[in-house]
Amino acid sequence: MLERTFLHLPGVGKKTEQRIWRAGFSDWEQVWRSLSSGVPVREVLAKNRQRSLFEQRDSVSDDPRSIAWLDCLDESRNAVRRRDYQFFTESLSPSxxxxxxxxxxxxxxxxxxxxxxxxxxxxxxxxxxxxxxxxxxxxxxxxxxxxxxxxxxxxxxxxxxxxxxxxxxxxxxxxxxxxxxxxxxxxxxxxxxxxxxxxxxxxxxxxxxxxxxxxxxxxxxxxxxxxxxxxxxxxxxxxxxxxxxxxxxxxxxxxxxxxxxxxxxxxxxxxxxxxxxxxxxxxxxxxxxxxxxxxxxxxERRPFLGALSPRIHEQFGRDPVVVGIDLRAKPDNPTGWALCIGPSTTTRVLFDDDEILSHTLAAQPDIVSIDAPLSLPRGRVSVSDNSPCRKSGGIVRDAERILWSRGIRVYPALIRQMQGLTKRGIDLTKQLAEHGIDVIESYPGAAQDILNIPRKKLDESLLRRGLTQFGYNIRGEKSHDELDAITSALVAQFYLAEEYEEIGADDEGYMVIPRFRGMSWGTLSLHRQIVSLVGLPGAGKTTLAQTLSRRLAWSSFILGNELRSRAEADPDLDELLARGNMAPEDLVESVLRDAVSSSQDTSVVVDGFPRHKDQLRLAAELFPNWRILHLDLPSRLAEKRIRGRATCARCGHLRSSGTIDVCPTCGASTWNTRSEDERDQIIASRLRESSSQVRGLLRNAPRHTVYTVNAAQPEEKVVDLAVRALMRTRYAKRSTDA
DNA sequence: AACGCGAATGACCTAAGCGT
DNA sequence: ACGCTTAGGTCATTCGCGTT
The missing domain is CATH 3.30.420.10 (Ribonuclease H-like superfamily/Ribonuclease H)
Incomplete structure (x- = not known):
């Protein structure tokens, strides 16, 4: 049938193809022979084809359409001979x-x-x-x-x-x-x-x-x-x-x-x-x-409660008390409630608000995980469609948009059927917060998708078995509301183990979903992140890099260290760095490329790159899911913090307090203990340079890639905030404005 | 030379499912 | 109320060709 097809010739649609057929040409060969013997396209298409004995031999060579057809026919025959079917799948419409x-x-x-x-x-x-x-x-x-x-x-x-x-x-x-x-x-x-x-x-x-x-x-x-x-x-x-x-x-x-x-x-x-x-x-x-x-x-690879426990125990020293709630909009309908401590589960079916609140308070939970929207879309102050804020705000939160874009089905927070639930969820959260209890928003459907546990809609008994396989002890008859409450609690376990993502936006609140990729087949590394630490000296970059790699099992990459080890085998480079010069860009690029490929599927925290705005493009190109964590510190505080530090004898880099003994910028290992005056001058000029570089970086980086943490706080607090920020997924609108 | 006509095309929009 | 890809619609434009 291919040889009879003319639809891919230029200027040929359904009708013209029919005309060609009706004129008695049934395949490429016939048309090609006719054209190449001097009959132009218009005569091929003419209704009454008269074979003139006096065909003008050159009428084809002047006719652009005839030439185009001949070319296309030649190409078609070649494509068939080479079995290049792509030529046809591209030039013919899929139908x-x-x-x-x-x-x-x-x-x-x-x-x-x-x-x-x-x-x-x-x-x-x-x-x-x-x-x-x-x-x-x-x-x-x-x-x-x-x-x-x-x-x-x-x-x-x-x-x-x-x-x-x-x-x-x-x-x-x-x-x-x-x-x-x-x-x-x-x-x-x-x-x-x-x-x-x-x-x-x-x-x-x-x-x-x-x-x-x-x-x-x-x-x-x-x-x-x-x-x-x-x-x-x-x-x-x-x-x-x-x-x-x-x-x-x-x-x-x-x-x-x-x-x-x-x-x-x-x-x-x-x-x-x-x-x-x-x-x-x-x-x-x-x-x-x-x-x-x-x-x-x-x-060997399945998600398992036991795998999360060591991380949790490290933070808590025991099994934390987790309450999961599968909230329903109306008090007449059964709300599923689950108390989970380690693998043990106790569930209830509850109805009115007082009942839910009193049971939850009595459990003295470390955290409560609620399956319901716990915040409103931006611009909204009330859930009702009649409220005036409906005009300015929508009914969908970024959290839902992100899940949609990832292919997880979820209802918008404020469609009619969800309004009551959202309101109830927000009220309950407020009451629990008054008692000092932490609350997260969870979505069992998403969690089940991610953890490969069938959703209850698919098969209820399988959901129960999935949760049991996960490591929970579930005894006796359970309704699906109770099973979803356990799933909600399970999300909190991932949260406590710092294996989660927060999905949403700062002004709308975040939903927590588990992070788990153990079952994926192939080289997919979607959730692998690469985070560059950016900030003034003294903001705590090196400390944070080390803490993150310990606490989240990320690998840390310090550009200076890598350059130093290369300089050991390369005297030219060694000298270049010794003079306080930047390493050549192509070297930096190859060092980073190696780092990205050698760290495989783990996330990486990067210190020392990008250093200035001209490296932003390279960073975005090299790093999948790249983000910047900005440790924000006023320069007078930075000055105060680093005054006690030594500077590198070679390039003047300011050493973090006792954490490293080689200079991360040039790799030298001797440190200045010069006069105070001289050192203060070096500090001042280093700070000026750094802050202009940081400003340039932040101004030119895409907005949604930058996360800022106030670094003028105790170290523990900064680490905590940084962890939270890194678990966060921001919604980058697909805007075409350049 | 001016015009109409059919056909194709491209740019734009809308509507319809479909995969597990 | 997403999004992917397509079909199918309109509209304006262009081309070849024949008519006026």
Missing amino acids: NHWRLLDALLSDALYLDIETTGLSHDHHYVTVIGALCQGKFYQWVWPESLDELAELIDSAPATITFNGKRFDIPFLLKHFKAIPAPKAHVDLLYSVRAAGISGGQKAAERFFELRRAEEIRELDGQDAVIAWCDGLYGSARSFRQLLKYNRADVELMPHLAASLYKYLRTRTLEENEIPRPRITRVRSLGRKPSSHSRLRQEWR
Whole structure:
């Protein structure tokens, strides 16, 4: 069908293609021969094609359209010869991609993936099925995908169903080593062109393609359930999932063939053609890993309460008392309430406000985690639609926007159904705050997504099993409200263990979600952060870098140290630095590149880069999820703090009090103890230089990347504030203003 | 030479699902 | 009330071609 297609010629649409066909030209060859023998395009298109014996030999060479057609036809024939189908997938609209199908039906790679959900950011790939040259291949989390990369790369084309928006972007985002398909045909749009609505299953029904009995009723949501069930121990569910994935893949060539036959007869208005032949699945190209192997991998990587405990104990010295509340809008409806101390859980179903408050107070919790919006969108002072603030403010908070953008479904805080809940949540928080109790906002749905525990909507008994697998003791009959209350408490555990993100905005408040990536398959490092510390000498950068690397298990990178170790092997560099010069930019760049790649997936705190505004671009380019933590300190305070410090004998760097013995700027290890006058002068000039550099940095850095912490406070407080700031996710509006 | 016509195109908008 | 990708709509513009 490809050789009969003219839609990709310049100036040819549906109508003109029909005219070409009606004029008796049925393929490229005929048109090409006619054009190259001197018949211009307008005569090709003429209704009554008269073959003049006196064709003007040169009429084609003056006609730009004829020349363009000849060029395009030449290119098309070359593309077919080279099996470069990308040429056609790019020049034909997706609804016409079916015209390629007969050419690549038997050569293409058919691909389908299963995931734990729809969010690229928080869900992960579980099973991948591929069909190529009559062989079926399958991979299960977390096997190596080298062979898949190879297959995609060697296949002339990849065929998927809705893979344009789902499978391919998901794969590319999660697996750096997987290449983009050479050419990609997404059957969805051809199915649409055939007038069939619905997904793959609907299209299969239309063409009367049948699936095996035991998986006929399964859909994508069931695949998620089957996956979790498989992880929790069911070999049967695991096998079902593999089978489901295989059916999705194996039916695709049948669907493609039927679709091709259907659309071709409709388009050419010709007699029925036989359905193109399909290569039968003859053998297994790759056997996925076994269920027991999967279980073993899972046990090693799964999220587990016990993994959080050491961190928490370090802070508390015991199991903290956590209360989780799954709040409902109306006192008539059951509010789930859970008291969790370590793995033990006690739950209740409560109703009115007094009851909730008194039980919570009686538990004397260290922290309370509430499943309800605990703040209003900016500009709002009341939840009601009738309130005048509705005009100026919206009903959505940044927290919800961020979750949406990450693919996690959440209701806006102030849609009608949520207004009562939001109000109740805010009131309850206020009352608890009056008793000095810390409250965080949690969202069990998001937590369950991130921790790979099925949402209650999906399967309630599985939610319970998920929580049990996580390490909680849950006894007796539990309602789903109580289970969500436990999930809320679980979020607080992540909060206390400093494994969380705060999502929202300063003027709207933050929602807490757990940070967990242990289950992801591939090289995805979305939540890895790189944070540069910026501030005057004496603001506490070095101390903070050390504390953060200890407390959050981040790696710390001090540019000066790295330069020093390089200078040891490089006398030129050594001398350059000794004269107090900046290291050359390309060296800095290569040092940083090495640091980024060697720290793998851990977050990094960077001291000493960027030093001035001209390095901002490099920083943004090198560091994924880059942010600046600004330790804000007035210069007179800085002066006071560093007066007691020594300066580097070589470059004049001011040493932090006793924390390092080599200069982080130049790497020298001798320190001046000069006269006070001289030292004060050096200090003053260093401070002037630093503060102008800091100002320049902050002015030129993108707003949402800068977090400022007041450093004129006791060290402990600064560290605390810094940790909070780093757990925070700000919403950077996708504005196009440059 | 001026004009109309059909067709294609590009820029813009809206609407519709779809993936697990 | 998100967002991704597409189809399908309008509108203005352009081109080739034939008519007036």
